[in-house]
Amino acid sequence: MAWWAWLIIAFVIGIVEVSSFTFVLLWFAIAAFVTALLSTGVHDVWIQLLVFAVLGVALFVATRPLARKWKQQKSYPDRSDTMIGKTGVVVTAAEPGAFATVRVQGDLWSARSNSELKPGQPVMVRAASATVLTVEPIREGR
Known part of the structure; x- marks a missing residue:
């Protein structure tokens, strides 16, 4: 898949994330962006899809607890x-x-x-x- 296709995917996922503000799709948008960078040297679509999936899940699992903690913090007292x-x-x-x-x-x-x-x-x-x-x-x- 061409690098620009991955950039479009990253952009679309990023727009959906910004509209929902759930911190779920953010990691997959980042994974699509990184895959776009890697796709300039790796031309096999299956390897690109594997990199996207593994990186997206790894980012999600590694950072989800931090994002959940940050989202639940009170910025002002009740x-x-x-x-x-x-x-x-x-x-x-x-x-x-x-x-x-x-x-x-x-x-x-x-x-x-x-x-x-x-x-x-x-x-x-x-x-x-x-x-x-x-x-x-x-x-x-x-």
Whole structure:
């Protein structure tokens, strides 16, 4: 196969990868590009196909864990993560373990505590999930 055919294959696979952003086809686009370079000296199509397949799979297997780790990294903290350590005020009371409503930084949140929560009581956020804060009453003298 001619070198320019491999370049076209690499380009098409690269366009599909950019549109999907999955880091699966990237390795095969790179393998097609390398095969295009090698095809100037190796004219047997079967050897070219073998180089393409082996290199594509090898790149995929070798770098997939790194790509998956990079893709899962947070580039900025979630809003709930930034709530830990903030103080707030209880809006609606709750018994230990039950849901209360607290106001933290001007927003209302559902909250739980191992202590009884009373309206107007100051609390500190100890943990946060997407929708529920775990709070602890702030004792006098702390």
